[in-house]
Amino acid sequence: MLSPIAAKIINMLPESFLVKMARRISNGYIDKYANITVRGLENIDNVKKPRIFVCNHLSNSDGLVLNKILKEKSDPYFIAGIKLSNDPITNIGTKIVKNIAIKPNSADKEAITKVVKALKSGEDILIFPEGTRSRTGAMIEGKKGILLFARMAKAEIIPIGMSGTDKLLPISTDGNMGAEKWQRADVTINIGDKIQFPKREKDEDKHEYEDRCMDTLMRSIARLLPEHYRGVYK
Template identity: 60%
Template structure:
């Protein structure tokens, strides 16, 4: 993997050069180890204006894979701020455009930045689960995604992803110890959706949960059953 010497060198270089090197290094790993199969790319051809992409989350390689697949869409990723504190994942933060967000909290500043970015005409990709699934099965989505979708009022494009959990397996000890492995990776792009309208008399908390389930189910439909987790039983 990346040598200690290279990591030390990167830590003292200017940000512009780090970004360039990070892109080159990580792109070479994706090209070498990931056999990527993409379905549904044609569904993006008729979409004009900004888009909110949403995907399930299996690995720290997810953003790198999707950045390559969606290279023509110039996507900005919403990424947990802790990724910038680890030497290895910090490379990934430099390799893709991103807006950092505090995980497991109502980061109003980050959410506001994401909404403004969408309204300015740029595309955003967010992993609604907020963290990588340790079992490769989908988990409950965070309501921040619903808030962004509600305020930005842009089309939501669901993406189903599997195989990245084998491409860069999660380390239970330290993210810096994670290593790329050869893997077949599948990316399945779905049709655009929007959040449902609130029903008359519906409790706001119940509606928020229903809206988030709608988003998560749209992702679950795009992946094999064994990856759907709790959303398998919610698919009609």
């Protein structure tokens, strides 16, 4: 991983040069350390736009790996926590992938508007519905914001199950992202069919129905993962 000093220097470069250098560095790390297996890429073509990809979240390498793999079929905007732009190392990652910054755990109306507008204009979106990286590798409870985006843009949702990135770029035990180091790892990405949500029952409470839909969504991701990654969705 880049040192904080090197990251600060790179962030001072002109934008166009920064992006080219950052992509070269990122792809170099991925090519060197990751042995990637992808299944189900063809499923993307079977889903009409607007489309939202949803994936479990394990590592700061997740977005970089997915961006590289999906390029063949899609060039999605990633929904990223605004704090990523505040760290010199993770800020470089936000330059590599198209992204829309969002304030976590809040009704960020500006970000919501941007996401819905992007979807309606034909752009794909990728969201990590857990909202944060899993510290154990196992799935944690998803957040319902994804359902709002899908409903407002009338978007289809495609699940992705990713394993191995927790070993590719493990989370630092002390929370220092600058201390995270790339390791050789097998990474598997499984892309599923679009999610079929249950119909709302007559007189069913809105919140209960959303809970059912969210459970369907998260279990669609879990089914694409080895059992020990499924966490609360086993």
